Amino acid sequence: MNNTRQTRTFISVMALTAAGCAGYAGWASHTIHLSHAPAVLALAALSSRMKVKLPGVDGNMSVNLPFLLMAVVSLSAVEAVVIAGISTVVQCWPKRDGKFRPAQMLFNVSMMAFAAGSASLMWRAVGIGKAAWASEPYMMAAATATFFLGQTAPVAGIIKLTEGAAMRQVWLHIAQLSFPYFVVSAGMTSMVKVVSHHLGWHLALAVFPVMYGIHCSYRMYFEKAEVTRKAPLARAAGVGV
DSSP, X not given: OOOXXXXXXXXXXXXXXXXXXXXXXXXXXXXXXXXXXHHHHHHHHHHHTOEEEOXXXXXXXXXXXXXXXXXXXXXXXXXXXXXXXXXXXXXXXXXTTSOOOHHHHHHHHHHHHHHHHHHHHHHHHHHHHTOTTOSHHHHHHHHHHHHHHHHHHHHHHHHHHHHOOOHHHHHHHHHHHHHHHHHHHHHHHHHHHHHHHHHOGGGGGGHHHHHHHHHHHHHHHHHHHHHHHHHHHHHHTTOOO
16 A cells, blocks of 8 residues: 555544444444354354455455344344454455565455445444345345445445556446355355254355355356456557466
8 A cells, every 4th residue: 555645644544433433333332242253253254265256346245244244134234343353354364475565454344344334234223223125135135235335335445545556447347346255155144044043144155155155156247257357458568378
């Protein structure tokens, strides 16, 4: 990340917003799940290292979203925030030969904590409101949409500041790449939540191999998309691809 004043200000605002969301989530949470929460955290952290590079933008996508959504709809708001934050640290922690970037880590953790906290609070607000349309599918759709916007909009904003790209175009590109994954993740979370009423929350373990398969598929697809995107540039430069 470039250390420009606008970028530092944006990251600071994002961190303060996430802290406020986390504080409110803590105040609104009254239940702690001593066995369920650590299990979801372990699954989210493990799957967070299964990530793919997004073609055309400086960013990547992890396949831990179903477990983060499980935290949103099955655990307290503060547990969802903590799980999102810790799994993001695991996701973004550099490899042995990589360089640790505190500003980038702060932004990513803040963004994910804000997205998870907002989605969790939306899930509960819609349910408590007792609206006529507040069945679980609609609640899931509202929570997933909140998570989607809470994650993609800040990423598009930081890319605009660091790379000078148009935020609307960046957001549309990210949304196009990630929207199917959010839909699939919401569907899987809904199925696990329904079936877990009868078989227990341990069913979440079955999602892990499915996410590994999705990770492999996305990685292959995005690698081909990146090669296709770079091919015209390489031909223009006289480089064989």
